[in-house]
Amino acid sequence: MVADYDARLGLYIGGEWLTGDGRETQDVLNPATGAGQAALPLATPADLDAALEAAQRGFVLWRATAPEARAAILIKTAALLRERADHLARIATLEQGKIQAEAKGEVAFAASLLEFHAGEAQRIYGRVLPRPQGTRSLVLQQPVGPVAAFCAWNFPIMNVVRKIAPALAAGCSIIIKPSEETAGSAVEVLRCFQDAGLPGDVAQCVFGVPDMVSRQLLASPITRKLSFTGSVPVGKHLMKLAADTMMKTTMELGGHGPVLVFDDCDLDKTLDILVAHKFRNAGQVCVAPTRFHVQQGIYDRFAAGFAERTKALKVGSGMASGTQMGPMANARRPQAMADLVDDARTAGARLLAGGGRLEESGGGFFFTPTVLADVPLDARAMNEEPFGPIALIRPFETVEDAVEQANRLPFGLAAYCFTENGRRQNMLGDAIEAGMIGINTVKLSAPDSPFGGMKDSGHGSEDGPEGVAAHLVSKTVHMV
Template sequence: MTGYDTKLALYVDGEWLGADGRDTQDVLNPATGAAHGALPLATAADLDRALDATRRGFIAWRATAPEARAAILTRTAALIRERADHLARIATLEQGKIQVEAKGEALFAAALLDFHAGEAVRIYGRVLPRAPGGRSLVLQQPVGPVAAFCAWNFPIMNVVRKIAPALAAGCSIIIKPSEETAGSAIEVMRCFQDAGLPGNVAQCVFGVPDMVSRQLLASPITRKLSFTGSVPVGKHLMKLAADTMMKTTMELGGHGPVLVFDDCDLDKTIDLLVAHKFRNAGQVCIAPTRFHVQEGIYDRFAAGFAERTKALKVGDGMQPDTQMGPMANPRRPEAIGALVADAQATGAKLLAGGDTRDDSNGGFFFTPTVLSDVSLEARAMNEEPFGPIALLRPFATVDDAIEQANRLPFGLAAYCFTENGRRQNLLGDAIEAGMVGINSVRLSAPDAPFGGVKDSGHGSEDGPEGVAAHLVTKTVHMV
């Protein structure tokens, strides 16, 4: 398709490997359903080669001066900024998000690299006081080769979010991005390669997910698992990782509650939430999903939210006036449609959207959807929808709101809108989530930890905590 000029390949031990002798999988344009090209899938021999490369790469990379590691991260950030328009185009053509969102993702990835370049030279230990002539040292050292698996919803940022902290800590890495958004990952890897990263330090493979994960996680070479994806797959991978007692970071699904109180700035709140709910067609792990609105403003909120939702222009993300693009693959509209039908069957009222687009030209479109008075029994109120669907319910008291926010086993992101300072403090303490936004929808920042609790996973990415997740502690006693 026009503009999709990525050569689809594996990157193993500094070499780009094409389709010869390998099975392939088509990479699709979600706006049309047409294929961009055939992606080669790794064989068992390819994975063995990647493991051996990352073993050798770790030995050399951990011995590389922190300043030298930082310099490569900084150069990669500069290249991503230079190529941001190209990266954004590839991401839109294979994932569907609108261009402004895709370019913003690329620039955020560059900021992550700059931050982790700084962290590479700030991995400190400490000296413990002992009797004269003695010392005890606490050292932080890289855990070892990393296996990282990431989702398709942020195909540029997710790749950088895995690789940057690993490299900053002194680890080598094998990353398996989604096959559905392979081109974005490949272009990011080219930035690392062109910045001077040795070819055996970072590998990029694609393949049958279960085969790849079993082979990489069974190897004694792999010492760390980092995964972004669904709760069921995360739990499966943790079981595989347990056999070799490797360290894990799990960034799993969410079901973001939004608590809207009657003292909020209502119009500003609705404007923020509609934009945030439907960015990336709702395919965001921290997306606001369950909107619990205080009774006194519930009807006004529902009407305003539905009105703004209906005004959104849905279309090809390459078009400059599009506000929401297609869903990323043909599975998603069907799944969202089933959730909408179930919610209506259990009493929900459809205020906006609710169906696929008739004029989608073969693409994977679903209209932005708003449902009010959604029953707690509805599937969508209990399963992560991961799509353009907003679920509205009223509440009476603060205690009711907190109870609803904490009702599910998920604990990734939550949002609260109130001008009452005492209530803001209470909500920040009481809500069970790894990240809480108070009058804000911005939960990601390079210097802030990103992660969840309960079924939404453990460990953090970004911030100093992201690098710490790739380190092990060693104590050295000297007399």
């Protein structure tokens, strides 16, 4: 066991931490070295049955808990996250690879989500319909039931909180299955909930073979909602499983973020913003800017400036001082990046920066920050989500061309526009098909705003009042 990696791994079921007892295990690796750090126990079918039974008990208890009491536990959990920020950030870096500054920012955002949802727990309103005197018709908002939540490895702290917080605010119990590759972060978050006083049956945390876990949890009549963050193909597969029991679904799937850069933007400022955001978390972000469509008049300057700034980035261990981009999260990702770069170059793209594995990386999963210009539309990277440190640059002539390119793919999660023309800003906000659009900004997430996409990027929203509403069902009561 690595000395700094002090997460106490286990399954959390019915208020108890379960570890060995003959369960199969999976190593949690350090992506900066490729070395194992700890053994994670995997759930058996019997463990999943126990988690479902606990979630059913927890729902009966939690839905009857006063909103103020739910809010108090969320507030206490947020305080514990802030108190343990250094510990949580260290675990996240050691198992996911991101730099420490990003990991600490993730902890802070997760705490703010909990605080926001604590307020929303006390703002779940129904309404009284106008009726003749002596009669009443009420519309009630009630928790949907136990939730099965599956989340990705790229934000191992925030993704877990983003699933649990709105479910608890609404009065639901939850079974969460985080990624096995970043198990320690999730475990430490659950310990914060436990230490804040959350009853043991209300939140369960399981790890295991993904297909087995998802099939068993989604086939159960106990589960009444599916919440998933991950790839489009897996999301579509889970929706098919969920259809058998007609459960509610929230799907936060992949994206392929277009960036429209017009010739009236502040070019240096735009480049500084975009390069930093493109390579945040080694590009492993569903809302990452990826396809840079640049107006012809500034295209050459933009491409040169982007490449210059990219080459200056310091790549290394996320624990090292001064590192600006860490390794990719697992051994699969560098090869996937290399394949996309090779395909794009074969198709005619120009390589301006990076393009391969980091030399002298030891056993780590490093890939150099990469910039490709003149990328043809038929290159794989222009059609498949790279989910890594690859920037794709192409020119455009007119606003209509830019919008057409932004909307060309079946994805619709995030998009970005950089222009000082106010009329154009309004038009782009209306015309681009994406659930979230940043105009002269890359900041799309806030606790009080909905986070989600359209088209193949999914449906439903997390965060904001919409995130809580996704865990509620409407009931109408007519009284005469």
